[in-house]
Amino acid sequence: MEWLIGFGTTLLTMLRDVLPIAAILFGFQALVLRRKIKDPARVAMGMVLVLLGLTLFLEGLEMALFPIGRLMAQQLTAPEFIYDSARAAAGPIHWLDFLWIYAFAAAIGFATTVAEPALMAVAIKANQVSGGTITVRGLRYAVAVGVAVGVAVGAFRIVTGTPLHWFIISGYIVVIIQTISAPRAIIPLAYDSGGVTTSTVTVPLVAALGLGLAETIPGRSPVLDGFGLIAFASLFPIIAVLGYAQLGDLKARRLKRRFEKK
Numbered sequence: 551m552e553w554l555i556g557f558g559t560t561l562l563t564m565l566r567d568v569l570p571i572a573a574i575l576f577g578f579q580a581l582v583l584r585r586k587i588k589d590p591a592r593v594a595m596g597m598v599l600v601l602l603g604l605t606l607f608l609e610g611l612e613m614a615l616f617p618i619g620r621l622m623a624q625q626l627t628a629p630e631f632i633y634d635s636a637r638a639a640a641g642p643i644h645w646l647d648f649l650w651i652y653a654f655a656a657a658i659g660f661a662t663t664v665a666e667p668a669l670m671a672v673a674i675k676a677n678q679v680s681g682g683t684i685t686v687r688g689l690r691y692a693v694a695v696g697v698a699v700g701v702a703v704g705a706f707r708i709v710t711g712t713p714l715h716w717f718i719i720s721g722y723i724v725v726i727i728q729t730i731s732a733p734r735a736i737i738p739l740a741y742d743s744g745g746v747t748t749s750t751v752t753v754p755l756v757a758a759l760g761l762g763l764a765e766t767i768p769g770r771s772p773v774l775d776g777f778g779l780i781a782f783a784s785l786f787p788i789i790a791v792l793g794y795a796q797l798g799d800l801k802a803r804r805l806k807r808r809f810e811k812k
Contacts, residue, residue: 556612561605568601607750616758619658623762626651648709651763652702658755659701659783663694668749676739684739688794693743696790700782701756707778708763708770714778721785728792736795744788748780756783 579587587593625631632647663669673686707717729737756779764776 557605557609560608561601564601564605564608568597568604572597604750611754615755619755619758620762620765622654623651623759624766626654627763627766645706645710648705651705651709655705655759656698656702658759659752660694660698662752662755663697663747663783663787664690666747666749666751668746669693669743672739672742672746680735684736689739689743689791692790692794693747693787696743696787697747697752697783699790700784700786701759701779703786704756704760704779704782705763707782708760708775709767711770711775714781718781718785721782721789725785725788725792728789728796731796732792733795733799736791740788740791740795743791744784747787748784752783753780756780 576587579585627648631650669690670686673684673689676684676689677686703717706712707714732740757777760779761772761776764770764772764774770776
């Protein structure tokens with residue numbers, strides 16, 4: 551009974567969020583474009599399925615993924631796991647003691663990004679408009695590697711307590727340098743790839759991981775240190791996709807030189 555009440559509340563919340571979007575779409579179709587909607591029954595059924603799907607997804611996050619993310623953070627930062635049973639964690643913590651945290655953060659970042667529906671849609675469209683030059687798998691894996699590295703670096707920041715802006719400023723300096731030398735055609739896609747990662751799958755899990763780490767690591771504040779992982783998950787995919795394009799461009803130039811020599 552309690553679960554049904556929670557499901558109904560989530561459903562009403564999603565209905566409140568989806569209705570304005572539907573009103574804008576249908577309003578422009580009817581009032582601005584002045585065209586009838588083709589197959590309105592199918593469109594209405596699709597909206598209902600979207601609403602139910604988002605509701606079930608959010609309920610699944612609350613019931614399974616959020617608790618698992620926090621539990622893993624607690625277990626991986628527990629002194630009995632990090633240190634020997636006969637040794638107690640004394641003095642200030644050392645970042646090398648939390649290597650499993652960085653590995654877990656990277657694995658979570660990679661897995662959630664590969665499963666991200668928004669990234670799949672962008673990769674498919676990029677493959678279509680590029681005539682197959684940009685592969686779906688190549689783009690997805692490049693972005694996933696970027697998110698994995700970003701989340702791992704973000705976990706390192708939480709462990710060490712380093713100010714967030716140092717990493718963000720340094721990262722965007724790298725992005726600017728890459729943008730100058732990267733192929734022009736890939737730059738807009740690389741910047742969009744940083745945005746599509748912060749969607750329905752990646753954000754909840756990464757946010758739960760960050761808050762779980764900040765709550766369990768001594769001396770860290772969930773408010774000050776628990777947030778910021780999403781910024782890393784948006785920044786590092788840009789670096790990864792630009793780097794992927796630069797490596798591809800370099801390889802193509804080398805092949806061209808070899809062909810010209812022959």
